[in-house]
Each structure stands twice: as C-alpha cells, then as structure tokens.
Amino acid sequence: MLSVKPYTPADAAAWDALVARSRNGNLLHLRGYMDYHAERFADASLLIEKDGEPVAVLPANRDGEQVSSHGGLTYAGLISSRALRAEAALEAFEKIAGHYRALGAKRLLYKAVPHVFHAYPAEEDLYALHRLGARLVRRDLSSVIALREPFEFTGERRRAVAKARKAGLSVRTGGDLAPFHALLTDVLARHEATPVHSLAELRLLQGRFPQQIVLHEVADEHEVLAAALVYDLGPAAHTQYLAASEAGRQRHALSLLLAELIEHSYAHKRHFSFGISTEQAGRVLNAGLVAQKERFGARAAVHDCYEWEFA
Numbered sequence: 001m002l003s004v005k006p007y008t009p010a011d012a013a014a015w016d017a018l019v020a021r022s023r024n025g026n027l028l029h030l031r032g033y034m035d036y037h038a039e040r041f042a043d044a045s046l047l048i049e050k051d052g053e054p055v056a057v058l059p060a061n062r063d064g065e066q067v068s069s070h071g072g073l074t075y076a077g078l079i080s081s082r083a084l085r086a087e088a089a090l091e092a093f094e095k096i097a098g099h100y101r102a103l104g105a106k107r108l109l110y111k112a113v114p115h116v117f118h119a120y121p122a123e124e125d126l127y128a129l130h131r132l133g134a135r136l137v138r139r140d141l142s143s144v145i146a147l148r149e150p151f152e153f154t155g156e157r158r159r160a161v162a163k164a165r166k167a168g169l170s171v172r173t174g175g176d177l178a179p180f181h182a183l184l185t186d187v188l189a190r191h192e193a194t195p196v197h198s199l200a201e202l203r204l205l206q207g208r209f210p211q212q213i214v215l216h217e218v219a220d221e222h223e224v225l226a227a228a229l230v231y232d233l234g235p236a237a238h239t240q241y242l243a244a245s246e247a248g249r250q251r252h253a254l255s256l257l258l259a260e261l262i263e264h265s266y267a268h269k270r271h272f273s274f275g276i277s278t279e280q281a282g283r284v285l286n287a288g289l290v291a292q293k294e295r296f297g298a299r300a301a302v303h304d305c306y307e308w309e310f311a
Helices: 009-020 031-040 086-102 124-131 155-166 177-189 199-208 246-250 253-265 287-294
Strands: 002-006 046-050 053-058 061-063 066-069 107-111 135-146 171-173 213-219 224-232 236-244 271-276 299-309
Touching: 002 086, 009 031, 009 046, 009 053, 031 199, 046 086, 053 086, 086 107, 086 124, 124 299, 135 287, 155 253, 171 253, 177 199, 177 213, 177 224, 177 236, 199 213, 213 253, 224 246, 224 253, 236 253, 246 253
Parallel strands: 066 107, 236 271
Antiparallel strands: 002 046, 046 053, 061 066, 107 299, 135 271, 135 299, 171 213, 213 224, 224 236
C-alpha cells in the first residue's frame, strides 16, 4: 500500500535523496533549486511512500482550485524511483487525486518530464494520466541532439566555426555572471522580453550548484561576444540561456561556442538540449529560432502538459 503526505522542510534530505536516485529527476527538482523562489508559490508538493520510504515525489504548487506540477519549473511531474512500477503508479495517482480533492482542488496541471531527460524509462505517469482521463492541453517543441548517435552541423555552421577559430576566438569557462546577464538582458529587450532569472537569482543558484550551473563564454579583451549558461541535468546538458552581441554575431562567436560545447565540453552526455522554440502555449512555431538549432543537428522532442480533472 502506498501513502501520500505533504512535503515539509524537514523532508528536504529525503526528497533530494529520492531525486538523486530517481529515473527522471534532475537539478530542477532538488529543493535547493525549487525553493529559491518559494515565496511566489503556495507549495503543494507530495511524497509518495511505501512502508514509510519515499518511492516518488511530486513537485507541485496550488493556486485556488488548481494544482500545478510545478508553476516555477519548466517541467516536473511524478519523479519516481525504480521501486514504483506500473500498477503502483496507478495507485499513486489515485491517492494524489484523493489528497488534493480533500483540500478542495479540482484539477492538476501536469507538466511531464520529457523522455530525453530520463536516466531510465519512466513513463508510467503518462499511462496513468491516460487511464484517468487527463487531456493534453499544451505541447511545446524543443530541439535536442542525440550525442551518442551520428549527427551533423550544416556546411554553413561548419564554415562559421572555422572562421571564428581562424580569427583567434576561443571558449572560456567560468567568469562573472554580471556581464553575461547584462548582455542577455540587452538581447532579450530587442524582443520585448526579460530574463526569467534576475542576476541575484542566478548568483544564488550557481552558488548552490556550482558544478551543475556553468557559464561558458567567448570574449575578446573588451567584451563578452557570446555566452551560454548550461545546466548539467545528468544524462543531458541544457542551454538555459544563450546570448550573443552584435559584434559576436558578426564574428560567429555563438557558432564557435556551441560547437565547443556539443563536440567537447558535453560530448559525453546522451543529449544536448537547446530548449523550446514555440510560443502561445505551443501553437506558434518560431521558425527562425528552431532552424538555428537544427543547423547544429538538433531535432524535435516535445514538452507535454496535461490537465487532469479530479472526478
């Protein structure tokens, strides 16, 4: 028999231990990452236990009658160990519904962990949602390179990388986040957008996870030409942010940077993720953005979101 209980700060160590041994959890689901903006969300996370031992956790927050998994994360869903098998997953979801229903919630917005971030197959949750009548309400398109399979940069990208190397540009790791954040802010402002994280938040998160949140840059003596903030997610590396200055674009600095990350820094990973290229809840594809990623050999993986009305 499984049981569910609400997460409390006293459960942090047990939570993180479960994520560390899970099939589909990563940096994003550790409490030190989740809780950096805890004041913005009413936490409704759950631990799923068998005989008093966690076999899964559900990162979640509640807003009125709706629970989300999780409003502050790109994806979450049921983070499970190998101990949670198919029939147990069905039981877990039934008890999750019972718990939230008793609190007055009527639905769960479920952002499943895309399979490219799984360390081991973990899609019992998708089957359970299907059985329980959940419906797909959003699908975003992400771009991912399968690093252990043959892939190719286009000739245009290869030539751009060669030009940057011939000009003497090179990649460095580490450095101050402030110039990077200023560049990122400037680039996004041209598209009437702002970074999801403030400089203070990025410094806080990198301070907590210095081995997993890493800044890579191409710079000359005067300025940062291109930069990538990469999240090490275990089986995958993910470019959380990419930015290049006008001078960097002219000198192909971002092409060089990505080539170095893909072919050297993170070549030992299973996947290299560029993130989504969709807008308006997945209904609009940014064709120019996705084409840039495809020129490095990336192809589509989807981020799915389900709405589950509790019966």
